[in-house]
Amino acid sequence: MKTSLYTSLQRKIIGITLVVSFAPLIILAVTMYYQFAKTCKNKTEEQIEYRALAQAESVDLFLKERIAILSAMADTHTFNEMIDEENLSNIFNVMNSRAGAFVDLGVIDSAGMQRVYVGPYNLKGLNYYDQPWFADVMSKGVFLSDVYMGFRKLPHFIIAVRRNENNKSWILRATIDPNILEGIVRQAQIGSTGDAYLLSKEGIFQTNPRFKGLILSQSNLNTSLFGRRVTVVELENNEGRKLLYAGSWLKNSKWLLIINQEPAEMMQSLFAVRNVEITIIVFGFLAIIMTTIFTTHLAVSQLQQSDATMQELNAQLVQSDKLAAIGKMAAGVAHEINNPLNVxxxxxxxxxxxLEEEDIKKSENLEEFQTSVQKIEEHVERARKVVHNMLGFARKMEPHLENVDINDTINQTITILENYARTNNIEIQADLSGKLPIIASDQAQLQQVFLNLLTNAIDAIGKEGLVEIKSRRLDSRICISIKDDGPGIPAEKQKNVFDPFFTTKETGKGTGLGLSVSYNIIEKMGGKIRLKSQVGKGTIFTVEVPIVAPERK
Amino acid sequence: MDKFKILVVDDETDFLETILARLKKRKLDATGVTNGEAAVDLLKNQLFDVVLLDVKMPGGMDGIEALREIKRIQPLVEVVLLTGHASIETSIEGMKQGAFDYLLKPMKLEELMSKMAEAFEKKSKHDKKIREAVIKDLTQQHGSTPSGE
Structure with a gap:
C-alpha cells in the first residue's frame, strides 16, 4: 500500500519531468529543422534560378553571335559574289574558323531556290518557297528556326538573314549543329540527378535531355507555367518524385531553358544537419530519462527514509504521551495509596x-503474631516501593545506586512469590551462578523487575507448570533469564508487550504496567530486556544488566 | 527528648490516633489535631517544639498554608512535613517556608523518631543560643551573673 504510493509518486514525478523536458526540446528541434529547411530550399531555388538565367544568357549569346556573323557576311557581299561557289566556300570556312557550329551554308534567291550550297549534303537546287520559314525571313529579315528534321532527316535548326540588293531580296541561310547548342545547355546540369535542356514554346525538346525523352519529342512539361524571365517551380515527375524546375526564356522568347534537379540532392547538408539533430535529441532523451529516473529514485527513497524516521518519531511521541498519562495517574494514585499504607x-x-506487653507475651501464638506483623511490614514496604517506582516512572528518577547481589535479590523475590506459585501447583526452579560479582545498582528496582517477570510467568502458566530462573555472567553483563512453559505469546503481540497498558491478562487482573515499568527500569540502568516466545512452548524473558563496580568505601 | 512537646496534624484519624498512642507509649508529649485551623488555634495558646504536618489535607487550609501560619505564630517551632506525594515542588516550597525537613509516607516510626530527634537537636541548640544571648543581655544590664538554675 505504502510502497505503491511511493511508486506512483515516483512515476508522476518522472512523467512530469520528462514531458516538461521533452516538449520544449522537440518543439525547438522541429522549429529549427523547418527554419533550416526553408532557408535551404530558398537557397537551392536561388541557386537553380541563377544558373538557369546565366545559362540562358550563354545560349542567347551563342545564337546572337551566329546571327551577327551571318548578317555580317550577307551585308558585306553582293548576291553575285555569293553565288560563286568557291567564294561561298571561303566564307563558310571563315565563319567556321572564327565562330564554329555551322554545318552548312546556302544562298537562296527571292523565288526560294537554293542557288549555291556548301556543306555535307547535296541541297543545291532545292526550292524552299513553300517552307513556312521562307515567308517569315522574307518579311522579318532574320529568322531562327526551331529544331526540325527537314530534307536531311536529322535534327537541326537554321538561321537565315535576308539581304536587299537593287530591289531584289536574297537569303543567306546556315544550319547550326544542335549538338553544340546541347553542349552549352548541358553545362548547367549538376550532380547525378540534375538535367538541363531547351524546350520550344510547344514543349518540344530542342536538345536531348539527360534522362527521359529525345530531341524533338514532346515533353510533358507545360511551358506556360514559366513566366517571363526566370521561374522556379516544384513538380512531380512521372515516377512521382519531386523535382525542382527552373525555366528561363531566351531573349527571342522562342525557347525555354529548363534546369531541373531533385531537391534532395541539393539539400544534402540539410539532411546531415537533421541526422546530427536526431542523434543529439536521441542521446539527450536518453540522458534526461536516465537522470530523471536516477534523481527521482534518489529523492523518493530519501523521502521514504525521512517518512520512516518521522513515523518512528511519532511513535516515540505517542509513547511519551502514554508515559506522561501514566505519570499523572501515578502521581494522583500515589497519595491515595500511601495514606492507607501509612495507616x-x-x-x-x-x-x-x-505484643511486647506482658500478658500477650505468655501466649503460645506470640511468635506467629510477630511473624505475621513482620510480613505485613515487609509487604507495606514492597507496596511503598512500587508506588515510589510509579512516581519514579513518571519523573524518570535516576536509579538509586547501592551494592546489589543479584542472586540475593532473585532469592528474595522467589520467597515473596513462593506461596502464590505453590497454590497454583507451579514450581520455581532457580539455577543461579556462584560467580556473579556484587554490582552497583538499585536493588528495589531490580527486585521489582524480577517480581514482574516472575509474576507474569506464573500467571501465564495458570495451573501446574515450571518456571526456571537462571543467572549467568556474560563478559561485562549479568544475564538473568526467566522461562515458563505457558502458552507463549503470539508473534503479532510480541512487539506490544512492553507498551504501557498492554496486557494479555483478564480485565482487572493486570494493569499492563509491569513490563513497561520493567523495560524502563532496565533501559535506565543501561541494560536490555528481551523476549523470545513460541506459541505452545512457552516464553523466555532475558534481562541483561551491565556490571558496574561498586565504589570502595 | 521527653521534655519536648510534639504536635501532630493529619486529617487521617486512624493514623493520628495510632501515632499519638505509639509516641505516648514512648513517653513523648504528643498532641494531635485533624486540620490546619485547629493546629493554628492550638499554637496560639501553647508552645510546641516540633510539629508533624501533613502536606495534603482536605478542607480550608492545606499543609503549606498551615506551615506559613504556624511559622508566623511560633517562628522557633520546627516543622517536619509528612507527604504521601513525593512532589519535589511542594517539598521545596515547604523548605522555603521554613520547614525543617520532609518525610515520605508510609514511614516507619524509627524514621520519624530520628527525624524528630534531629529537629529537637536543632531546636535545643537554637534555644540554648537564645537563652545564652538573653543571659548575656541580662548580665550586661545588671552587672551580675545570675546563678545557674
Whole structure:
C-alpha cells in the first residue's frame, strides 16, 4: 500500500519531468529543422534560378553571335559574289574558323531556290518557297528556326538573314549543329540527378535531355507555367518524385531553358544537419530519462527514509504521551495509596508495641503474631516501593545506586512469590551462578523487575507448570533469564508487550504496567530486556544488566 | 527528648490516633489535631517544639498554608512535613517556608523518631543560643551573673 504510493509518486514525478523536458526540446528541434529547411530550399531555388538565367544568357549569346556573323557576311557581299561557289566556300570556312557550329551554308534567291550550297549534303537546287520559314525571313529579315528534321532527316535548326540588293531580296541561310547548342545547355546540369535542356514554346525538346525523352519529342512539361524571365517551380515527375524546375526564356522568347534537379540532392547538408539533430535529441532523451529516473529514485527513497524516521518519531511521541498519562495517574494514585499504607504501617507498629506487653507475651501464638506483623511490614514496604517506582516512572528518577547481589535479590523475590506459585501447583526452579560479582545498582528496582517477570510467568502458566530462573555472567553483563512453559505469546503481540497498558491478562487482573515499568527500569540502568516466545512452548524473558563496580568505601 | 512537646496534624484519624498512642507509649508529649485551623488555634495558646504536618489535607487550609501560619505564630517551632506525594515542588516550597525537613509516607516510626530527634537537636541548640544571648543581655544590664538554675 505504502510502497505503491511511493511508486506512483515516483512515476508522476518522472512523467512530469520528462514531458516538461521533452516538449520544449522537440518543439525547438522541429522549429529549427523547418527554419533550416526553408532557408535551404530558398537557397537551392536561388541557386537553380541563377544558373538557369546565366545559362540562358550563354545560349542567347551563342545564337546572337551566329546571327551577327551571318548578317555580317550577307551585308558585306553582293548576291553575285555569293553565288560563286568557291567564294561561298571561303566564307563558310571563315565563319567556321572564327565562330564554329555551322554545318552548312546556302544562298537562296527571292523565288526560294537554293542557288549555291556548301556543306555535307547535296541541297543545291532545292526550292524552299513553300517552307513556312521562307515567308517569315522574307518579311522579318532574320529568322531562327526551331529544331526540325527537314530534307536531311536529322535534327537541326537554321538561321537565315535576308539581304536587299537593287530591289531584289536574297537569303543567306546556315544550319547550326544542335549538338553544340546541347553542349552549352548541358553545362548547367549538376550532380547525378540534375538535367538541363531547351524546350520550344510547344514543349518540344530542342536538345536531348539527360534522362527521359529525345530531341524533338514532346515533353510533358507545360511551358506556360514559366513566366517571363526566370521561374522556379516544384513538380512531380512521372515516377512521382519531386523535382525542382527552373525555366528561363531566351531573349527571342522562342525557347525555354529548363534546369531541373531533385531537391534532395541539393539539400544534402540539410539532411546531415537533421541526422546530427536526431542523434543529439536521441542521446539527450536518453540522458534526461536516465537522470530523471536516477534523481527521482534518489529523492523518493530519501523521502521514504525521512517518512520512516518521522513515523518512528511519532511513535516515540505517542509513547511519551502514554508515559506522561501514566505519570499523572501515578502521581494522583500515589497519595491515595500511601495514606492507607501509612495507616497500615502505623497500626502494625502499634500491634508490635502491644505484643511486647506482658500478658500477650505468655501466649503460645506470640511468635506467629510477630511473624505475621513482620510480613505485613515487609509487604507495606514492597507496596511503598512500587508506588515510589510509579512516581519514579513518571519523573524518570535516576536509579538509586547501592551494592546489589543479584542472586540475593532473585532469592528474595522467589520467597515473596513462593506461596502464590505453590497454590497454583507451579514450581520455581532457580539455577543461579556462584560467580556473579556484587554490582552497583538499585536493588528495589531490580527486585521489582524480577517480581514482574516472575509474576507474569506464573500467571501465564495458570495451573501446574515450571518456571526456571537462571543467572549467568556474560563478559561485562549479568544475564538473568526467566522461562515458563505457558502458552507463549503470539508473534503479532510480541512487539506490544512492553507498551504501557498492554496486557494479555483478564480485565482487572493486570494493569499492563509491569513490563513497561520493567523495560524502563532496565533501559535506565543501561541494560536490555528481551523476549523470545513460541506459541505452545512457552516464553523466555532475558534481562541483561551491565556490571558496574561498586565504589570502595 | 521527653521534655519536648510534639504536635501532630493529619486529617487521617486512624493514623493520628495510632501515632499519638505509639509516641505516648514512648513517653513523648504528643498532641494531635485533624486540620490546619485547629493546629493554628492550638499554637496560639501553647508552645510546641516540633510539629508533624501533613502536606495534603482536605478542607480550608492545606499543609503549606498551615506551615506559613504556624511559622508566623511560633517562628522557633520546627516543622517536619509528612507527604504521601513525593512532589519535589511542594517539598521545596515547604523548605522555603521554613520547614525543617520532609518525610515520605508510609514511614516507619524509627524514621520519624530520628527525624524528630534531629529537629529537637536543632531546636535545643537554637534555644540554648537564645537563652545564652538573653543571659548575656541580662548580665550586661545588671552587672551580675545570675546563678545557674
Amino acid at each position: 497500615i504501617l502505623q497500626k502494625t507498629g502499634w500491634m508490635e508495641d502491644l
